[in-house]
Amino acid sequence: MTQGEPGQGVAADGRIAVGTPAFRRTSLAMAGAGLTTFALLYHVQPLLPLLADTFKVGAAESALSLSLSTGALSICLLLAGSLSEVVGRKPVMVGSLLLSSLLTIAVALTPSWPALLLARMLTGVALAGLPAIAMAYLGEEMQPKALGLAMGLYIAASALGGMVGRLVTGIAADHLDWHWIVAGIGTLGLISGATLWHLLPPSRQFRRQSPDPRILIGSLLAQFRDPGLCILFALAFLLMGSFVAIYNFIGFHLLQPPYNLSQSAIGLIFSAYLLGMGGSAWIGALALRVGRHRVLPVGISLMAVGMGLTALTPLPAIIAGIALMTFSFFAAHSVASSWVSARATTGKAQASSLYLFFYYMGSSFVGSGAGLAWERAGWAGVVVLVGGLLALALLLALSMRRHA
Structure with a gap:
């Protein structure tokens, strides 16, 4: 040295x-x-x-x-x-x-x-x-x-x-x-x-x-020739959009009766991120052993279960739902993002950038769109919207079996 x-x-x-x-x-x-x-x-x-x-x-x-x-x-x-x-x-x-x-x-x-x-x-x-x-x-x-x-x-x-x-x-x-x-x-x-x-x-x-901009753009667009990558990009949009929608409006929901929680109490809900941080590493190792195509649908299904728990009235059920959804989201995101790097044969950095592009686009569009659902139908509207997105995500994840 x-x-x-x-x-x-x-x-x-x-x-x-x-x-x-x-x-x-x-x-x-x-x-x-x-x-x-x-x-x-x-x-x-x-x-x-x-x-x-x-x-x-x-x-x-x-x-x-x-x-x-x-x-x-x-x-x-x-x-x-x-x-x-x-x-x-x-x-x-x-x-x-x-x-x-x-x-x-x-x-x-x-x-x-x-x-x-x-x-x-x-x-x-x-x-x-x-x-x-x-x-x-x-x-x-x-x-x-x-x-x-x-x-x-x-x-x-x-x-x-x-x-x-x-x-x-x-x-x-x-x-x-x-x-x-x-x-x-x-x-x-x-x-x-x-x-x-x-x-x-x-x-x-x-x-x-x-x-050379022409070379960079050509390499970027070439990523869309892989159907498997296109599915993973769509999953980034759907999963992050669903996750942000729940976290954006859970505060509005819990500030209202019958909960009337304080901002401090609502802020503590974000400590569920610790579960996600730990879960992503464990699920990533599990996916390498049993296959990403098997683990990814399970993670999305558990997100849907967690989202369903937030539709219940008891506060402990809502907190448990947020915790389960957070753990499952990080697990699914870990598997999907690592799958992008594994699938991309050229331009790996560009493939990862595209995944992040759709990831944050999901945060933007669904995060705002869920606000309209909230204003029209309250928390039930947000749950229905997210449930539909996760159902579509599950179908896409199951279709990845043919691209495993």
Whole structure:
């Protein structure tokens, strides 16, 4: 082993080895960035009832504060990777985190609903630079033996960030004005961006390119020639849309009689993400043993069971349903996303980007559409909508048997 930068151990080929100072610095920086990215994206979810009350808008309109962000993120994911090929990995990731943090602080200061929606949409644009590039950076800079651990830490931190952003925000909303909460999330993002710049080693394996748009577009469109990939892209849309619909409007449901829960109590529901984080790793290993085509339909079926439990009146049944749906969603998402990488024979990064594109599009369109179901039929309307989406998802998952 040779030494690269002072205090950073790298292997003879210039890649970062596990157990070295460079590995610890990189893992810490990337985990912090992943956590902050998804906290910046999802912290508004438990605030939707408060935003609706503050700006005098309906439930469906309040959900746009999340849907516009995830929609912009999904589109820009396809562009951010190409940008990093030209200007480098680290500058784009750091710039992404700092700009999205500043825009989050702007959300806290905005006086009008249209301005808030614009700031949230631009936040989604800015945030696309990190998830699109983080995996590419780790894949280039880490030794093969170190990559699995580093990637696992990044993904776990990203899921934790989504949970913490929702959980802390939901609890804090009972004690602080939401403007201060959002400003605090943005400030933490600025600190994380500065930490990423300081800790993350510069790219050693990156080679600057001048990509030909025609080649990139041709390679991207070629992914749709595989029917199995097309089904997985559709599943990303349906599963994420169903999941976000439930979490977007469960707060509205539980704030009403007969539950009358506080924002803190509703925020605690997001701790169910811990089940999902643990379940995704276990289900992923199980899928490799018994087959993805067998595990994926089971995960979707359990999502439907969990959703059905939320239609019952007793609060324990609703909480159990949310927990089961969360565990099952992460399990199904883990299997489907890994299947994309396994199926794609060329352009694996583009195939993964397309999966994430449909994933966040599902969050945007279904997350907002469920608001109309809520306003017209209450929680029963949301349950019927999600039930239909999951039934379609189950049929698609069963059809993957012929593509196994």
